Amino acid sequence: MVKLTKIYTRTGDGGETGLGDGSRVAKWDPRVAAYGAVDETNAAIGVARLYVQGELAEMLARIQNDLFDVGADLCVPERADPPRSPLRVTAAQVERLEREIDRLNARLSPLRSFVLPGGTPAAAYLHLARAMARRAEREIALLATRQPINPELLRYMNRLSDHLFVSARHANDDGAQDVLWRPGAYR
Numbered sequence: 001m002v003k004l005t006k007i008y009t010r011t012g013d014g015g016e017t018g019l020g021d022g023s024r025v026a027k028w029d030p031r032v033a034a035y036g037a038v039d040e041t042n043a044a045i046g047v048a049r050l051y052v053q054g055e056l057a058e059m060l061a062r063i064q065n066d067l068f069d070v071g072a073d074l075c076v077p078e079r080a081d082p083p084r085s086p087l088r089v090t091a092a093q094v095e096r097l098e099r100e101i102d103r104l105n106a107r108l109s110p111l112r113s114f115v116l117p118g119g120t121p122a123a124a125y126l127h128l129a130r131a132m133a134r135r136a137e138r139e140i141a142l143l144a145t146r147q148p149i150n151p152e153l154l155r156y157m158n159r160l161s162d163h164l165f166v167s168a169r170h171a172n173d174d175g176a177q178d179v180l181w182r183p184g185a186y187r
Contacts, residue, residue: 020076020086030143035074037136041160042067044129048171051122056167059100063160066093070153074140078148089152097159104166113180115165119172126171130164133157 016024017032025032042064049060069089076086117127137157143149169175 020072021079021082023077030139030146031074031077034136034139034143035071037132037139038067038070038074038157041129041132041136042071044125044132045164048122048125048129051120051125052171056104056170059163059167062096063163066156069093070156073150073153074143078150088150089156091152091155094152094155094159097156097163101159101163101166104163104170108166108169108175111175111180113182115169116179116181117168118179119168119177122171123168123177126164126168130161130168133161133164137161 012018012027015027017027018024019031045060045064045067049057049064052060066089069087072087073089076082115127117131118124137154137160140149140153140157144154169178172178
């Protein structure tokens with residue numbers, strides 16, 4: 001487990017940060033950008049959780065924990081023979097998201113238009129988290145073009161944005177309060 005006794009170390013004052021394997025990289029490194037975007041997604045989910053209860057709150061709590069797993073996975077570069085086994089996101093975590101998406105989506109009527117971010121406060125924050133998850137996914141995809149990564153990371157983030165979309169609709173009274181796009185309505 002992590003034990004933090006001192007919060008500031010001054011080791012990043014020159015624009016570098018340490019990865020989980022002890023190596024140092026620039027704070028603008030694609031790996032740091034990827035796990036930074038994941039952290040932002042997690043923070044937005046934390047705000048959304050202030051507005052939900054029950055099953056959805058439990059799902060989001062699990063997702064927040066998973067996002068720390070995603071960050072831990074990203075902060076330790078892939079290596080053929082690591083000195084100790086790093087924490088990696090698994091297919092089971094992706095499959096859990098898929099089951100939850102299917103369960104939530106079964107309650108929703110089919111869409112006849114795109115959904116605008118909004119409706120209830122919970123839905124609005126879930127849409128914000130969804131957009132942030134998509135950015136995190138793009139950052140991870142960019143990293144994957146430069147360095148090897150765990151392929152489950154991209155699968156997880158792709159499903160997460162779908163989960164957050166369906167969760168937002170669920171938070172909008174199972175879609176009854178969705179704000180639908182009306183193409184060209186205000187020309």
